[in-house]
Amino acid sequence: MHKFFKEFKEFAVKGNVVDLAVAVIIGGAFGKIVTSLVNDIVMPPIGVLMGGINFSDIKIILREALVTNGEIVRPALFLNIGNFLQNVLDFLIIALTVFIAIKMMSRIKRKLEPVLIKEKAIEAKAAPLTKDQELLMEIRDLLKK
Numbered sequence: 548m549h550k551f552f553k554e555f556k557e558f559a560v561k562g563n564v565v566d567l568a569v570a571v572i573i574g575g576a577f578g579k580i581v582t583s584l585v586n587d588i589v590m591p592p593i594g595v596l597m598g599g600i601n602f603s604d605i606k607i608i609l610r611e612a613l614v615t616n617g618e619i620v621r622p623a624l625f626l627n628i629g630n631f632l633q634n635v636l637d638f639l640i641i642a643l644t645v646f647i648a649i650k651m652m653s654r655i656k657r658k659l660e661p662v663l664i665k666e667k668a669i670e671a672k673a674a675p676l677t678k679d680q681e682l683l684m685e686i687r688d689l690l691k692k
Contacts, residue, residue, distance in 0.1 A: 605629030
């Protein structure tokens with residue numbers, strides 16, 4: 548059992564797992580921002596353009612509520628088409644944002660790549676050789692002869 552917990556600890560504190568946890572947390576917060584953007588800023592003007600429709604009110608009734616003596620015996624059953632449309636729009640905005648961010652990061656990486664390669668080459672030239680490296684170079688030179 549001790550070995551299991553040790554392995555789990557090693558797994559849980561690896562850099563990738565921590566990075567993933569941070570990404571999930573930030574992604575959740577980003578999702579809330581996008582949802583607010585869609586619900587509070589994008590959808591109202593679209594609703595006005597479509598004649599004052601509130602998308603969250605768009606529903607298809609599958610079964611009417613059964614009311615007896617003023618009490619709801621069986622609630623109504625309906626499809627929330629408006630909520631679905633808003634979630635689709637949320638997804639599209641998130642996907643577009645992630646696409647643009649990745650495209651910008653790729654562009655920056657391409658521009659920085661020659662600079663990074665030059666810096667690595669300079670560091671490689673400036674770095675002194677270790678004893679192992681010197682010995683390997685001597686062995687290489689002797690083998691060439």
